[in-house]
Amino acid sequence: MVSELRQAATAVRENAHAPYSGFKVGAALRAASGTLYVGCNVExxxxxxxxxxxAGAIAAMVAAGETVLKExxxxADSPMPVTPCGGCRxxxxxxGAAEVPVIMATLGGEEQHTTIAELLPGTFTVAHMESQG
Incomplete structure (x- = not known):
């Protein structure tokens, strides 16, 4: 199943609009339904x-009516696996739940496996917005 995600992310990466940095990134995620959604950076x-x-992959998922990601x-074409920025985390x-796997990769085949919780410890959640009074 990871190879399917890798293929989708690699393919959509080619569509990235990165004329300023030249740094193309592709992302693929699997929603709870099993459907894959993809996104690429747009500068x-x-x-x-x-x-x-x-963010593009998440927007595609939400636009399709889904709100739960599972993978x-x-x-990116980088010397080490590319990590999501803070906002994307x-x-x-x-x-996605804390245990959702996140795989970051290079075009050369190096992969780093982690989870959402490891990427973003102390996640800000809706529970932080509950009134105390």
Whole structure:
């Protein structure tokens, strides 16, 4: 199943719009239904108005009516596996449980396996917004 995620993330990475940095990123996630959703980074000349690959995949999932992710794969042409930015870590935590696997990879085949909880300890959740009074 990981190979299916890797293939999807690698393929969508080619569609990235990265004319400024040249750093293309692809992401694929599996929703609770088993459906795969993909996203790629989309840069904008007015930094930081672009979007990350993970955010694009999450948006596609939500647009399709799903709100629970079960697996995440992120890939880039980098010397070490690429990690989601801080904002995307919070976005992943919004839709995935702490134990959801996140695989970060290079085009060369190196992979790093982790979980949402390991990427974002002390996650801000809806429980933080509950009133004490």
């Amino acid at each position: 904008n000349v007015a930094y930081p108005e672009g979007t990350c690959a993970e 995440v794969y992120v890939i 919070q976005k992943l935590a919004e839709f």
